[in-house]
Amino acid sequence: MPPGQRRYRAFPPVALPDRRWPGNVISSAPTWLSTDLRDGNQALFEPMGPERKLRMFRMLCAIGFKEIEVAFPAASRTEFDFVRSLIEEGHIPADVTIGVLTQAREPLIRRTVESLRGARRAIVHVYTATSPVFRETVFGMSREEVVAMAVESVRLIRELCAAQPETEWVLEYSPENFSATELEFSKEICDAVAEAWGATPERKVILNLPATVEVATPNVYADQIEWMHRNLAGRDSVVISVHPHNDRGSAVAAAELALMAGAERVEGCLFGNGERTGNVDLVTLALNLRTQGIDPGLAFPDINAIARACEECTRLPVHPRHPYAGDLVFTAFSGSHQDAIRKGMAAQAGDASWNVPYLPVDPADLGRTYDSLVRVNSQSGKGGVAYLLEMSRGVVMPRRMQIEFSGTVQRQAEATGSEVSADEIWRLFAAEYLERPEPVRYVGHHLFERGARQGVRLTIGWGSRRIEADGEGNGPIDAVIDALRMPVKILSWEERSLGQGADSRALAIVELAVDRIPGSTFGAGMDPNIVTASIRAIVAGINRNLARAGEGAARQAAAGLIAPAQAALPA
Numbered sequence: 001m002p003p004g005q006r007r008y009r010a011f012p013p014v015a016l017p018d019r020r021w022p023g024n025v026i027s028s029a030p031t032w033l034s035t036d037l038r039d040g041n042q043a044l045f046e047p048m049g050p051e052r053k054l055r056m057f058r059m060l061c062a063i064g065f066k067e068i069e070v071a072f073p074a075a076s077r078t079e080f081d082f083v084r085s086l087i088e089e090g091h092i093p094a095d096v097t098i099g100v101l102t103q104a105r106e107p108l109i110r111r112t113v114e115s116l117r118g119a120r121r122a123i124v125h126v127y128t129a130t131s132p133v134f135r136e137t138v139f140g141m142s143r144e145e146v147v148a149m150a151v152e153s154v155r156l157i158r159e160l161c162a163a164q165p166e167t168e169w170v171l172e173y174s175p176e177n178f179s180a181t182e183l184e185f186s187k188e189i190c191d192a193v194a195e196a197w198g199a200t201p202e203r204k205v206i207l208n209l210p211a212t213v214e215v216a217t218p219n220v221y222a223d224q225i226e227w228m229h230r231n232l233a234g235r236d237s238v239v240i241s242v243h244p245h246n247d248r249g250s251a252v253a254a255a256e257l258a259l260m261a262g263a264e265r266v267e268g269c270l271f272g273n274g275e276r277t278g279n280v281d282l283v284t285l286a287l288n289l290r291t292q293g294i295d296p297g298l299a300f301p302d303i304n305a306i307a308r309a310c311e312e313c314t315r316l317p318v319h320p321r322h323p324y325a326g327d328l329v330f331t332a333f334s335g336s337h338q339d340a341i342r343k344g345m346a347a348q349a350g351d352a353s354w355n356v357p358y359l360p361v362d363p364a365d366l367g368r369t370y371d372s373l374v375r376v377n378s379q380s381g382k383g384g385v386a387y388l389l390e391m392s393r394g395v396v397m398p399r400r401m402q403i404e405f406s407g408t409v410q411r412q413a414e415a416t417g418s419e420v421s422a423d424e425i426w427r428l429f430a431a432e433y434l435e436r437p438e439p440v441r442y443v444g445h446h447l448f449e450r451g452a453r454q455g456v457r458l459t460i461g462w463g464s465r466r467i468e469a470d471g472e473g474n475g476p477i478d479a480v481i482d483a484l485r486m487p488v489k490i491l492s493w494e495e496r497s498l499g500q501g502a503d504s505r506a507l508a509i510v511e512l513a514v515d516r517i518p519g520s521t522f523g524a525g526m527d528p529n530i531v532t533a534s535i536r537a538i539v540a541g542i543n544r545n546l547a548r549a550g551e552g553a554a555r556q557a558a559a560g561l562i563a564p565a566q567a568a569l570p571a
Helices: 050-063 077-088 106-115 132-139 142-160 185-195 218-231 252-260 282-291 303-314 336-346 381-391 399-416 422-434 475-483 530-550 550-560
Strands: 031-034 067-071 097-103 121-129 166-176 205-211 238-244 267-268 440-450 454-463 467-474 488-498 504-515 517-527
Touching: 031 282, 050 067, 050 077, 050 303, 050 381, 050 399, 050 454, 067 077, 067 121, 077 097, 077 106, 097 475, 097 530, 106 121, 106 142, 106 238, 106 252, 121 132, 121 142, 132 142, 132 252, 132 422, 142 185, 166 185, 185 205, 185 218, 185 422, 185 467, 205 218, 218 238, 218 252, 218 422, 252 267, 252 282, 336 381, 381 399, 381 422, 399 422, 399 504, 399 517, 422 517, 422 530, 440 475, 475 530, 488 530, 504 530, 517 530
Parallel strands: 031 067, 031 267, 067 097, 097 121, 121 166, 166 205, 205 238, 238 267
Antiparallel strands: 440 454, 454 467, 488 504, 504 517
């Protein structure tokens, strides 16, 4: 058959016309089982050695997992020894249960149970493949033979566990490839296993119903789980667990719908590692619950540290756009996104429910700072530039100044074709607004009282000349404008303290207009003294106006800069 024309089997929906799960809501967290050390480990290019596995185990315990599948002990001496080291060296917290996996074969079962000798509590997880393609193509077994194999294996496990009464034993059984198995047969084999184990409400069996291969939409998986939930014999003696894989990219949705359909337990890996496209992502699933006001029972107080530790243990990267944990997941480059985030953060009250545009969770809850929320590139706008300046330097720009300065940053981003960092934005801001020494230079000033009015003696530079001028007004700013004898109009003035204590400085921002030069522009000044900062801002604003006007208009404006009686300007 030509490539691209292969026929594929479509899995039909479950005949469940009175399905109830669509009307249900998740109101509490499931029991979590991490299989990072088993299913996740077997999917690595280079499986974890004992040191990395122990580091991962300790991290899983710290996060809050109470059930952890740690190995396939019959697979290798390394796996067996790791289980023994956890038990013999006392690494297992009192409230944590370890689990191990085995195939339904007598030598493997015996070796598996042996590995758990001395454990306080342990889960023995046995599985048999149940779908038609496995029964008929892989094993060549009938339904009856598969049921018999599962039942005989469970009876052996029960016998071996009874010989070690010091351990509290839990049985977990998986009809492998449940998602592609006939529901009637899944029920038949699960009921037979529960009976062979002697399951009771006090001694429940875990029936794990995996989407070993995700073969249909999440709603079909939910239908399958609800059907089993409603039809299993002795439902009160069973814990329904799910182990969704991600072949169709829907594992998280499948797990959530499965919980709505009656599942009580979820197996997966922290960041979705596993065979093929991976297991369900437990970080995403747990934090999805948290954003809905449900305590997931798992804690991620420093999501960056957890991601880095997983990368070191698995040697697999966490994608920068991975939900909740990616380096860029709380980062906006889009101008409209940046503006909305900035406004939302400003409006967010400390004790109110989280409600910030584009951010479903407070980054601080995951140990993230707000520094990376907004980053600037050629797609960014004034909101992002303003946010970065405010977060990194404490500079709050008036809205019209944001519009004016964003053009400067945009040109820089387009010229370099790369991201513009907060430090680079600050350098651009300083060059544009603070470091404008020509043609007018601020040299110094002296304030004095003149009756009820404020007086100032202002010293400025023009070229190589120093010029002194006196002025008076209702306040220092008005007096400075009077001393300049220049047709300058202050449209707005703002000041803010940057830093604290002895190192604090004042930042003044003025918007001003100069006669005969169309429009207005901004200037900024920074100094430990607020009056000095304001004078510097006025001088910078004048220089920016003159530069904007062009050489001819600048000289015309400069002719009236200082009263002719004070000094003559150079030609």
